[in-house]
Amino acid sequence: MSAAPQAPTTSRTAADSTRGRWRPAGLNQARITGGFWAPRQQRNGERAIPSGQDQLESAGNLQNLRLAAGIGEGEAIGPVFADSDVYKWLEAVAWEYARHPSDDLLKRQRELTAVVAAAQRDDGYLDSVVQLRYGDEGRYQQLVWSHEHYCAGHLIQAAVAQVRCTGDRGLLDVATKLADHLVASFGEVEDGKIRDVDGHPVIEMALVELYRETGTEAYLDLARWFVEARGHGIIKEHGHEPAYFSDRLPVREQTTVEGHSVRAVYLAAGAADVALETGDTDLLDALKNQFAHMWSTKTYVTGGLGARWEGEAFGDEYELPPDRAYAETCAAIGGIQWAWRMLLATGDAFYADAIERMLYNGFLAGVSLSGAEYFYVNALQLRGSAQPDNGRSPARGRRGWFECACCPPNIMRTFASLDGYLASSSATEIQLHQYAEGEVAAELDNGTVELKVDTEYPWQGAVRVTIQQTTDQPWTLELRIPAWAEGATVDGERVKEGEYARIERTWSAGDTVELQLPLDPRVVGADPRVDAVRDSVAVERGPLVYAVEQIDNTASVDDLHLVPSATISATHRPDLLDGVTVLTARGRAGAGHRDGWPFAPDSTDATGDEVEVTAIPYYAWANREIGAMRVWLPRG
Amino acid sequence: MSAAPQAPTTSRTAADSTRGRWRPAGLNQARITGGFWAPRQQRNGERAIPSGQDQLESAGNLQNLRLAAGIGEGEAIGPVFADSDVYKWLEAVAWEYARHPSDDLLKRQRELTAVVAAAQRDDGYLDSVVQLRYGDEGRYQQLVWSHEHYCAGHLIQAAVAQVRCTGDRGLLDVATKLADHLVASFGEVEDGKIRDVDGHPVIEMALVELYRETGTEAYLDLARWFVEARGHGIIKEHGHEPAYFSDRLPVREQTTVEGHSVRAVYLAAGAADVALETGDTDLLDALKNQFAHMWSTKTYVTGGLGARWEGEAFGDEYELPPDRAYAETCAAIGGIQWAWRMLLATGDAFYADAIERMLYNGFLAGVSLSGAEYFYVNALQLRGSAQPDNGRSPARGRRGWFECACCPPNIMRTFASLDGYLASSSATEIQLHQYAEGEVAAELDNGTVELKVDTEYPWQGAVRVTIQQTTDQPWTLELRIPAWAEGATVDGERVKEGEYARIERTWSAGDTVELQLPLDPRVVGADPRVDAVRDSVAVERGPLVYAVEQIDNTASVDDLHLVPSATISATHRPDLLDGVTVLTARGRAGAGHRDGWPFAPDSTDATGDEVEVTAIPYYAWANREIGAMRVWLPRG
Structure with missing residues (x-):
């Protein structure tokens, strides 16, 4: 029997810069040992990561890589970004190994790393779906949609995590070969290179991290080039609307976040990495303004990011509908990554507060208490009569996997590396x-x-x-x-x-x-420009935003009102939802309903009988049944 | 010089049933001669219809039909439903001819009809895009997305309009040959037919209309079969979510409208036609319930239908966000068509009221005063800081055409046949x-x-x-x-x-x-379950819903408040916006803005200085500049 496996004693964490104001504690330095997060990390390691591999197998992601490696015959299955989910899962395995070393994890990692290495082309190119569907001729033909750099970025991030946490250099060899290929291929036309950017950022963060790990400055230079190339018409030249792709303005001229929310925050996090490593204070200042504008006009009370289903996008200023909140779980994760880099660069507690809000609410709501069922979309309101309209609909409840499966392995890598944010x-x-x-x-x-x-x-x-x-x-x-x-x-x-x-x-x-820290429940209202929650309140306690679920309430949650001035009592219930502090408040049932045409001569809202309102932490909703839920309640 | 062209003296209108409670006046019987609508119809005839043909030419729709007819060589251009826009335009030309006969219209119609006839396959099949892209083998392979029946439906509607208004039978010959082909092809498997439905209804209305015109009962039977086939798993068998396609429940078991709003109301209108012609009171009762539920829980104050951009769909009950209202112009048109059939069947003034609301607001806002620029999406709020995110974004203002150009020719046929609704x-x-x-x-x-x-x-x-x-x-x-x-x-x-x-x-x-009729301005509020407009009011006068536009107001419209109890004065301004009655009310500027994080300890909304609020009819917005606009204002 071999000795118990061990993580290296210097498991550096993600975004481990030596140039920020502060340097993050490594995964062997900061360790969560109990309390709120430890059982969640344990379920992530014991349930989510193994079941994730099964899901990647049955969805075809692993098969794609095997096919590209010459093992077996067939066609690529699934979306163009299929490889990225494998890499995020590999990254999760690496961080998890630092948390809890095991032969099983090493074995899974090494087997899959060998397949990835075998799938790589001799010149360093790697993207199993493009290789299988379009061949060498098909490379970088549609970078706006093909996610080739996006997949490369996630591979690089996994490789860095792997070498930091297990000491294995297998994936790092693949990653540097791929990064060298990118360095040789992308840049200015006059240098004989391709002037193009991936429609979905992440390569920027990844290349900076690879630079940090290897010291190869060309990786940092290319990351900076990708950041600076944005906003100069590349996407438009391909015939696409630039805003969706964060390409309407140069990063350093942008004053807000717009378009696809995950793309936007990943780009911003990568730009923060570039600013950090190059000492570019102008760029950092631009990112401070963008984050501040996002936080004051385009962020849900849960820290959720992205108001629109259409384009999975940020809305306009103060456009924050609770019912149709998109607030993709991946966007909360990207928001945490961006905030973390800003925190290390600036030392401003504002960013750590932001991480806390996103972590305990917008992110954590994305996973079930059992650990392996997920929300892709994180609504702040679900009506009792809601009908699911597609696979991502919150009305379906949390699900084991998705056709677009970006969120589950993203959650896995976040849980496994959570100690690094302490x-x-x-x-x-x-x-x-x-x-x-x-x-x-x-x-x-x-x-x-x-x-x-x-x-x-x-x-x-x-x-x-x-x-x-x-x-x-x-x-x-x-x-x-x-x-x-x-x-x-x-x-x-x-x-x-x-x-x-x-x-x-x-x-x-x-x-x-x-x-x-004082944990009296807090009743909060919104800036009056947040039209969608006018005259409504939400309840918070500590870092947690609360929600009312139908299962805990007798009156219809769809139009329950809260009396903001009444006392709210807190009771810890170890038996409920793996242990939560429940809040009880005074409210009123809905009234003033109109039959037929709902827009009648104006009268101020009537309210009904006084009722007790029971609220649970927002993150814990949809773990017993899927029914009406609201974070915001009208003032009663 | 030939004699002045004349419309037949018996120009029957659309949905001209002899079995309803009432029979609609023909286009030679009901004639708008002046007032509000006549100049709009005139601009439709003089500007929109001719420019529509130019747009269909440059977008490739006409070229597709010529190619299918063997004139020239090339590939199909544009979306699969490209033919339908040509047919809607041909229908508009026919109704317009009844309104205002001209050699020019006849010439345009006859030339294009000849192309359509030449494009038809010998067995009656016709769909230029499918013919060019997939050949005979490609027929009906993906009916859920291919819009083959949808195009057929619009062809049939155009053919019926043509024969009724010009006496020409050219398109009717094509239509009956195509309908005969459909009768021979679709139905029960045991009869050797294809058991499938088009993902986009309209064929149901069209076949009933063709039955009315020709007396051929097989057309009515097939329309009924298409209506009854829905909700029995066909779409799901093809691997798609049925709700989007109005296929989750059988029409007669459905109690609401759901999914893609245009699809839903077109299907309902076709089902109403079937109920009307077959005397199916159970089906009619189901449709009454569905309409009532739509009207009380899923309709905007403007009569706009469809709350969601994602899937261009109806939302859940009371999900009616003004900023992200989709309220597609085509959905208002489909809603008018459905309501018209229900009115003729039942004699209930409720449906005529609904038509009025949709016509003067949700529909009319879809076209500029100049007559040939359109909104696809009809928001009830646009913030001053709004960024356009795609071609349909209201923040871009009205546009001359769209990549998906369903709305413009739909508006044209509605204006041209408007007399028929009187x-x-x-x-x-x-x-x-x-x-x-x-x-x-x-x-x-x-x-x-x-x-x-x-x-x-x-x-x-x-x-x-x-x-x-x-x-x-x-x-x-x-x-x-x-x-x-x-x-x-x-x-x-x-x-x-x-x-x-x-x-x-x-x-x-x-x-x-x-x-x-009393035209005192009316301040209306919403059922408290319409969360998105809580504590807000809208102003109406007669059939018109009003809106405030930034150009008429000094205070920022984004957070302007209205004092509901104050007197509202009305002034007719012949010089403004082709003549509108302007409303002036008392309001308050916004206040209580929060810097930074917008969710702070609760306090009731503050309001700012008293200001005058100027409102114009909603339909007339975005004709001077594109800027902030709101139908709903918070109570001040």
Whole structure:
């Protein structure tokens, strides 16, 4: 029997830049060990990742790669981006290995890596669907739709995760060969290269990450070229509307996000990587403005991104319908990735707050409590009478897989690498961004520091940090105080919300710091320009946005009202939905319904009998039945 | 020089059934001669129809038919349903000829009819795109998407219009040959036929109309078969979601409208035709319920149908977002066609009211004042910051044509045949449904009656009916009193709204009846379940829904509020927008804007300074500039 497999002791995480204000803790440094997230990560490793491989097999994604590798005969199956789902799954396997090394994961990874390597063409090109359907002649003929760079990007990200977390260099060899091929192929026409961009960004982030891993500057240069090439008419020259593809304006001239939401935030995250590594402050400033505009005018209260089904796109300013929210799970993931890069670059707690909101709500709602059923679309309202209209319809409930299966493996890689978003450090500071039961280590200038974090967050507001190991030099513990946490205290002293509380001292092992975040339920309204939720309120507690589901309420949720001024009580229910804090509020049943034509002479809204309103965390909806659900309730 | 061309003296109109409660006035019997509609019809004839032929030429639709006819060589261009736009245009030419006979129209019609006839295959099959792209082997291989029956349906409708209005039988010969081919090809498998339905209905209406014209019962039987075949799994067997195609439930079991809105209302209109001709009261009752449910839960205040861009579809109950309203112009036209058939079958004024609302608002907004620029999508709100995202985006303004050009020729045929919706008759009654300056004649059991209608409706509420010719027997004049017209009078006597006022007497030539409809501006609110317009109001006057446009207002329209209790004044402005009555109300500018994250602790909406609000008829928006527009304003 062989020795138990081990992850390398230096498992660097994603976006691990040495040039930001802060450097993220590696996956062997920050470790979630219990509390809210650990069982979710465990289900991801035990249920989602193995079932994901089965789904990739039955959907044909793996078969495509085998065919391209010359194993068997047949035609490519599924969408042009089929390879990317395999690579995201491989990335998840790598991060999961850092979290929980196992022979099984290594075996799965190595078998599949061998197939991918065999599928690669001699000159480095790799895209199984294009190879099978169009041959060498078909390369880069329709980059606006073909996702060839998109697939390459996900391959590169998986390869970097693999070498960082398992030490295996198999996929990295494929990735560098592919990246070298891209470097040789794309650029300015006068250099004899193809001047084109993929309709779906991700290659930008990936090439920067490969540069970080290998030090090869050509990868960074090409990433920068792809970022700068956007907004100069390339997509339009191909006869397509540029806005959908984030190609209407150059990235550094853009002031908002528009078009396909996943594409937009992936591009922005890649641009942030480029800005970070090249020290391009103008580009970084443009990205700050874009993020701020997105956050103030195009983001759901859940952190969900993308208001439109048509084009899976961002809407106009303040266009945020709760019922037809698209809020694709992948967009929340891309939003987290973008915010993470902005946080490392700027040290602004705003971005860590944004990550928290997206993580606990817009992202987490995308997966079932059981761990392997998913929402592609994350509505903030479902009417009781809703009819499913297609496979992505929330009215169908969460599903095991999708025809366009981008979200499930994206969720898997996010859960598996979640520890990497907890903490970062600089020369004499450690930052805790997200609060989870676990351990954090950092190499400060004067030596190694190790912390232990005990918390039942988000159910309880207490976070205790215990110093496990320290140097004898002073250093600073920085604790994020969320913007919603007015009244937070550190060791009993009020601290300001919306920034990091700094505790600088010479520490001794065994020292503790007690952070207390106030978790009183909060009733929030919307800027009046958010027309779709006029005169309505939502309820939050800590980082969680709440929702009312029909199964918990007697009155019809479709037109339940909430009395905003009434007391809201919180009760933790360990038995319910894997343990949630339930909120109970006072409300009123709907009234003033009109028979027939619904637009009658104006009268102010009537409300009906007083009722109790029960709300659960939004992320937990649709785990018992699929029925009426609302995040926003009219004022009652 | 030849004699001036003349329309046949018996130009029957569309849906001319002898089995309904009422029979529609023919196009030679009901004639709009002035007022609101006449100049619009004139622009349709003089600008839209000729430019439509140019557009069909440059888009390739006409070339496809020439190629199929063996004239020249090349490949089919454009969408699979390209032929249908040609047929709708030919139908418009035919109705227009009845309105205003001309050699030019005859020449255009005959030339094109000859091409269509030459394109038809010997066995009667006809679809130029399928013939060119897939050959005889490709027929009916993908009926769910191929629109072969859809094109056939529009051909048949054009042929019936042609023979009724010009006497030419050229297109009718093609149509009957094609219909005979369909009768021979489609039906039950045990009869050796193809059991399939077109993904896009219209063939049902068309075959019934052809039956009415020719008396051939096989056409009615096949129409009934197509109606009854729906909802029995055919679409699902082809691997598609049935709801989009109105195929989730049998028509007679359906209780609402769902899926693609144009498909849904075309099918319903065809089913109404079948119910009417076969005396199927169960089917008619099902259609009554469906219409009532659509009208009370899935119709915009403008009569617009279809809430969703995704799938161009009806949304769930009460899902009626004003900003992302799809409200396709074709859906309003289909809604009018369905309502017209229901009106003739039932004699219920409810349907004539519905026609009025769709006609003056949801339909009319689809065309510019100049007559040849169109909206495909009819939003009820456009924000000032809106970015166009594709060719159908209202933010682009009205356009001369579309890649999917269903709406423009549909508008043309509707304008040209509008006279046919004015009036109907039974043995001893004449009904006036829509009020327009014009003449109406009817053959009652005891002879011919002729009326003259004088009105400046919808600007003025007075309608004077003068008897021009009458029999010496008593008969009844029935005048629709719209449901909104509380306080209407006939010759000074109050009459009840929402039904027909009946004036029965023995008439003499020169007798007059004075109808007075009250045109005080009305402030309307929505059923509280219409979440998207909570706490908002719209303004109507007569049949017109109003909108505020930025160009008429100093405060930002994006968050302008209206004070519902304040007086609204009406001023007719002959100089503005071809003459409109403008409404002026009291409002408040927006306030309470939030910087940054827009979801902050709840507070009731603040409002800003008092401002004057100017509103114009919704149909007239986007004729001066494209800017912010709203039908619904928050209560101020």
